[in-house]
Amino acid sequence: MTSQKRDYSRGSLAAAAGVNLETIRFYEKIGLMPDPPRAPNGYRTYGHEHLKRLVFIRRGRELGFTNAEIGNLLEMVDGVYACDDVKRLALANAGVIAEKIEDLAKMKSALDAIAAQCSGGETPECAIIDRLLEE
Amino acid sequence: MTSQKRDYSRGSLAAAAGVNLETIRFYEKIGLMPDPPRAPNGYRTYGHEHLKRLVFIRRGRELGFTNAEIGNLLEMVDGVYACDDVKRLALANAGVIAEKIEDLAKMKSALDAIAAQCSGGETPECAIIDRLLEE
DNA sequence: GATAAAGCCTGTAGTTAATACAGGCTCAAG
DNA sequence: CTTGAGCCTGTATTAACTACAGGCTTTATC
Numbered sequence: 060m061t062s063q064k065r066d067y068s069r070g071s072l073a074a075a076a077g078v079n080l081e082t083i084r085f086y087e088k089i090g091l092m093p094d095p096p097r098a099p100n101g102y103r104t105y106g107h108e109h110l111k112r113l114v115f116i117r118r119g120r121e122l123g124f125t126n127a128e129i130g131n132l133l134e135m136v137d138g139v140y141a142c143d144d145v146k147r148l149a150l151a152n153a154g155v156i157a158e159k160i161e162d163l164a165k166m167k168s169a170l171d172a173i174a175a176q177c178s179g180g181e182t183p184e185c186a187i188i189d190r191l192l193e194e
Numbered sequence: 195m196t197s198q199k200r201d202y203s204r205g206s207l208a209a210a211a212g213v214n215l216e217t218i219r220f221y222e223k224i225g226l227m228p229d230p231p232r233a234p235n236g237y238r239t240y241g242h243e244h245l246k247r248l249v250f251i252r253r254g255r256e257l258g259f260t261n262a263e264i265g266n267l268l269e270m271v272d273g274v275y276a277c278d279d280v281k282r283l284a285l286a287n288a289g290v291i292a293e294k295i296e297d298l299a300k301m302k303s304a305l306d307a308i309a310a311q312c313s314g315g316e317t318p319e320c321a322i323i324d325r326l327l328e329e
Numbered sequence: 330g331a332t333a334a335a336g337c338c339t340g341t342a343g344t345t346a347a348t349a350c351a352g353g354c355t356c357a358a359g
Numbered sequence: 360c361t362t363g364a365g366c367c368t369g370t371a372t373t374a375a376c377t378a379c380a381g382g383c384t385t386t387a388t389c
Contacts, residue, residue: 351369
């Protein structure tokens, strides 16, 4: 067990969660993070539960969920959720990612192919330009 | 040789190039497409050279170039260009795409792994949620 | 010829997911 | 007491479009 700080300012929460300072305010605006309690001076104060939530959001983003999807996941977390629904969302996401990978792979092989045809000198003939201008 | 229409309205140019109607006006605003000649009624009129340019842009986008990069390519097309410069840009792009593919592949395998652990029933235990909430 | 629908014109706002900045307040250190 | 860090707010910017409002013009149909 490591000791856990219970209170965070906006800056320290951002650092602890590994997100940008302003991102927290942005998540607050779009409803992913709650309006936190304020210190007498108006400063936001956060606790460990906020850190968990923010790390959840960050990890979700890293897994390719959109903010809207993370909103859905958080609703499930906040309420009762069926594992089923979560799994469906995750698999749908994996499918979308697979498609993106395929598209990118096509893009890359097209690029590699035309770059390979390109002599690369100082000449004004270029296979890449030609290819893009093709009728 | 197919016969070629020499004149296009904005809408027909968009259709011919396979882009959205409004995209043309957007490209005009950011300087990728020129301010076209206008008919007496104020309507934009385009010729075959505009179609070529717009298709060039669309293909560049499909290959993952940003609009700024396409702007560079078009400057080269418009002026004199060294094949070298074009090739460098293309290969840099292929590298970026390769990185994106790697990132997505990692995302996908992480997602697949946690989804596989997920029982998927009506139970309120869910490996995906657990994983995202992990300390 | 009348009228309606389609297509064009303009400027502006909305989208996603943040990031950055200006102008001002507060707090801790030296 | 002053200086700097950190926080506050609201607004603007990014990329790459897309969509809409309000108003012409042109084309098609009756």
